[in-house]
Amino acid sequence: MKDDFVMPILVLSLICLIFTCALAFTNSVTAPIIAQAALERENSARYELIPDADSFIPIEAEGLPSTIKEVYGTSNNVGYIFIVTGNGYGGEMRIICALDPNGTIMRSSVLQSSETKGLGSKVEDASFSDQFIGKSGQLEGVVAVSGATLSTNAYVGAIGDVFAAFEIIKGVS
Amino acid sequence: MKKLKTLTVGLIKENPVLVLVLGTCPTLAISTNAVNSLGMGIAASAVLLGSNIFISLLRNIIPDKVRIPCYIVVIASFVTLAEMVVEAFAYSLYQALGIYLPLIVVNCVILGRAEMFANKNGVVDSALDAIGMGAGFTLAIVAMASIREIFGSGTWFGMELPWLINNNISIFTMAPGGFIIYGCLIAWVNKISKGQAIKKKEFGCEDCPSAAACGKLAS
Amino acid sequence: MDFKLLITIMMSAVLVNNYVLRQFLGICPFLGVSKDLKNAAGMSIAVIFVMLMATAVTWPIQIKLLEPNGIGYLITIVFILVIAALVQLVETILKKYIPALYTALGVYLPLITTNCAVLGVTIANINESYTFIESMTNALGSGLGFFLAMVIFSGVRGQVESSKPPKSFEGLPITLVSAALISIAFYGFNGVIEGLFGK
Numbered sequence: 001m002k003d004d005f006v007m008p009i010l011v012l013s014l015i016c017l018i019f020t021c022a023l024a025f026t027n028s029v030t031a032p033i034i035a036q037a038a039l040e041r042e043n044s045a046r047y048e049l050i051p052d053a054d055s056f057i058p059i060e061a062e063g064l065p066s067t068i069k070e071v072y073g074t075s076n077n078v079g080y081i082f083i084v085t086g087n088g089y090g091g092e093m094r095i096i097c098a099l100d101p102n103g104t105i106m107r108s109s110v111l112q113s114s115e116t117k118g119l120g121s122k123v124e125d126a127s128f129s130d131q132f133i134g135k136s137g138q139l140e141g142v143v144a145v146s147g148a149t150l151s152t153n154a155y156v157g158a159i160g161d162v163f164a165a166f167e168i169i170k171g172v173s
Numbered sequence: 174m175k176k177l178k179t180l181t182v183g184l185i186k187e188n189p190v191l192v193l194v195l196g197t198c199p200t201l202a203i204s205t206n207a208v209n210s211l212g213m214g215i216a217a218s219a220v221l222l223g224s225n226i227f228i229s230l231l232r233n234i235i236p237d238k239v240r241i242p243c244y245i246v247v248i249a250s251f252v253t254l255a256e257m258v259v260e261a262f263a264y265s266l267y268q269a270l271g272i273y274l275p276l277i278v279v280n281c282v283i284l285g286r287a288e289m290f291a292n293k294n295g296v297v298d299s300a301l302d303a304i305g306m307g308a309g310f311t312l313a314i315v316a317m318a319s320i321r322e323i324f325g326s327g328t329w330f331g332m333e334l335p336w337l338i339n340n341n342i343s344i345f346t347m348a349p350g351g352f353i354i355y356g357c358l359i360a361w362v363n364k365i366s367k368g369q370a371i372k373k374k375e376f377g378c379e380d381c382p383s384a385a386a387c388g389k390l391a392s
Numbered sequence: 393m394d395f396k397l398l399i400t401i402m403m404s405a406v407l408v409n410n411y412v413l414r415q416f417l418g419i420c421p422f423l424g425v426s427k428d429l430k431n432a433a434g435m436s437i438a439v440i441f442v443m444l445m446a447t448a449v450t451w452p453i454q455i456k457l458l459e460p461n462g463i464g465y466l467i468t469i470v471f472i473l474v475i476a477a478l479v480q481l482v483e484t485i486l487k488k489y490i491p492a493l494y495t496a497l498g499v500y501l502p503l504i505t506t507n508c509a510v511l512g513v514t515i516a517n518i519n520e521s522y523t524f525i526e527s528m529t530n531a532l533g534s535g536l537g538f539f540l541a542m543v544i545f546s547g548v549r550g551q552v553e554s555s556k557p558p559k560s561f562e563g564l565p566i567t568l569v570s571a572a573l574i575s576i577a578f579y580g581f582n583g584v585i586e587g588l589f590g591k
Contacts, residue, residue: 008239015231015243019250020466026254027465030261037264066397089582091409112268116343150583194564197423198508202416245476249469257465275468275515279508281420347579348414349572356561356568364560 046072049098049107050079061169065161069094071169079106080169082162086154088113089120093154097132097162103170104136108159113151120151128155137163179298183305189282190313191362196282199273200314201351207330210318211311212266216255216274218307221283222300223251228291229299244287245278252278282310320354321345398529400589401522405533407581411509412541413574418509422542423567425500427553432546433539438497440535442504443513445482446475447531450514451524471514476505509538545574 046056053074061071070083082097093115097108110124122128122145131142139159144152189195196217203213224247228235235243256274260267267274277283286306291299323329325345327338344350411417418439425435450471458464483501486494504510513534517527548570557566 004238008236011234011236012239012243012246015235015246019246019469023250023253023257023465023469024463026257030257033261034257037261041264087585116347119343197419198416201419242473242476245472246469249472253465253468256468272512272516272519276417276508276512278468278472279511344576348416349575349579351416352568352572352575356565356572359568360558360560360565363562363565 045096045111046081049081049096049109050074052076052078056081059169061165063168064165067158067161068165071165073169077101080166082165083111084158084162084165086158088115088123088154089148089150093123093151093158095155095158097159099136099162099166102136103163103166104134105132105159108132110155115148115151120145120148122148123151123155128152132159176298176301180301180305183302183307183309184312185309187306188309188313189285189306190310190317191358193282193285194359195285196280196310197355198276199280200317201348201355202273203270204314204318204321204351204354205346206322206326206328207315207318209266209269210314212259212263213270213273214307214311214314216259216270217277217280217283218303218311220248220251220255220277221286221307221310222303223254224248224283224287225291225299225303226296227251228287229294229296232292240292241284241288244284248283248287249278282306317354317358320358321350325350396589398526400585401526401529402533402536403585403588405530406537406540407578408585410537410541410578411512411534412538413571413578415512417512418507418538421500421503421507422538422545423564423571425503426542426546426549428550429543429546432542434496435500435503436535436539436542438500438504439507439509439538440532441497442475442479442482442501443510443531443535444528445478446471446510446514447517447527449478450474451517451527454518455524467515467518472505472511475510475514479505509534541574541578545571548574 043056047053054076055074056072057075059071059073059080064071067085068082069085070081072081074080079098079100082099084095084097086093086095091114093113094111095108096111098106100106108129110129113121113124115121115123128145132139139156142152142156183189187193190197190200199213199217204210224244227247228244231243231247252275255277256267259270259274286302290302294302319329323334323337324342325347327334327336327341345354405411409415412419412422421435421439426432453470453474454464454467458466458470479501483494483498486498486501513531517530520530522530549567552566552570561569
């Protein structure tokens with residue numbers, strides 16, 4: 001009777017313990033690789049937009065629009081990087097946008113999205129995102145991707161939030 | 174000869190996706206493009222191989238009472254292991270699979286094989302069964318993804334296909350397309366096997382091969 | 393507390409990102425238990441119940457216990473065990489103290505542990521870095537979305553059962569194809585959230 005109760009618990013706990021240890025070991029091996037890769041990925045995306053930057057400094061500010069996920073300034077003050085999200089047709093889009101110190105768009109691109117292939121996914125093409133280069137504050141004259149109003153609106157809205165955020169952080173830094 | 178049969182039975186005759194109709198969630202969700210499906214297939218097969226081997230090794234030690242919780246611990250550990258490896262070495266796949274990667278743990282193919290096969294057979298047989306079933310799962314999900322990607326996006330494994338790229342039918346890659354293609358594939362298997370192959374006539378829990386494992390979990 | 397955000401999360405979980413029809417989580421019970429309205433409703437209520445319970449338990453475990461101690465990577469293994477134990481606990485308690493509810497939901501409870509929608513919603517809450525209140529809202533919304541999909545689909549199933557499809561489509565295939573049609577209908581909700589509440 002006693003064996004019926006003790007043994008199962010003992011074996012289950014033992015298996016839990018052994019496998020948890022194995023996982024802890026694997027984690028200690030893979031965690032640095034993951035962290036390193038993540039850093040490189042972020043850096044490469046940022047340097048691609050502002051190649052002249054020395055290094056990027058995270059900026060924290062109160063009252064930013066909720067869609068703004070991350071903001072970075074540059075140590076040699078050549079521009080700002082904004083990571084912003086928008087709600088497209090296929091869910092959340094993650095967009096990266098670089099502004100120069102005057103608030104003019106240097107470049108923007110989609111980091112991650114799940115828009116419909118062939119329609120909404122065209123907001124990821126340079127032909128769409130290049131329209132934004134040089135604009136500041138006003139987004140008139142952006143030609144929507146035909147058949148993908150939602151994706152276009154999500155992108156335009158996200159860039160609008162970037163301008164709003166820029167107005168806030170301009171005073172801070 | 175028997176070993177060979179153990180290996181190949183999962184590939185066609187008892188294909189987990191198309192014949193046993195297990196693991197439907199990842200099949201439908203990930204099969205929008207062939208590369209990710211191949212990744213999903215390999216990840217799930219690796220988990221299946223690991224868990225089958227360990228459960229077969231431990232089958233005489235694990236008390237019957239806590240059998241299912243033990244399986245879950247073993248499977249979840251291998252899933253976590255797979256998560257770490259994929260995140261470290263194949264980040265784009267990690268992002269593409271998203272929540273479906275940890276959810277391999279509730280993929281009924283894996284728990285089903287643990288309860289139905291590894292629990293009763295030796296290590297070598299269990300490993301062969303896992304390889305066969307894993308290959309069957311991968312084959313089915315990649316086949317389905319190929320259909321959806323070729324017609325839905327006009328690409329195959331990311332390669333652009335002439336003409337189709339400009340004449341893609343978006344619904345194939347959208348959620349409804351998944352249901353339709355899966356339904357048609359099963360209908361096709363029904364047709365070529367003259368209704369003999371599919372084990373489940375209805376999608377009910379009564380005749381699901383995993384029902385035993387599923388139902389016993391909490392009882 | 394941002395009330396608008398909560399409504400947005402809720403609406404999004406119920407209509408736009410419906411777990412069953414858009415994200416393919418919980419397909420097994422969706423196709424398996426949707427044959428008649430009574431079972432479909434019973435199963436869905438059990439799922440809503442477990443989703444809320446599971447979120448209420450797993451969120452604090454991950455945020456207060458695992459992550460501060462640097463073992464956040466145990467999320468999958470801990471969550472599935474917690475859900476399994478929770479379902480068992482709920483079953484025992486219901487059986488003993490609320491037999492009426494047990495007779496209504498008892499049959500479905502064991503099936504819920506391997507329902508990927510439940511594990512899915514708990515992990516998604518962590519991935520989306522929702523607060524506790526947001527997580528609970530998301531869990532409720534996902535549960536209601538499951539309920540909605542199940543109830544609608546059980547109605548459709550009734551019609552499909554009485555029709556006569558081509559021979560090779562009988563049974564499972566025609567069920568999947570009709571699920572596709574419901575899924576198309578849900579695509580109509582795209583953009584509703586932004587339209588109603590702004591971004």
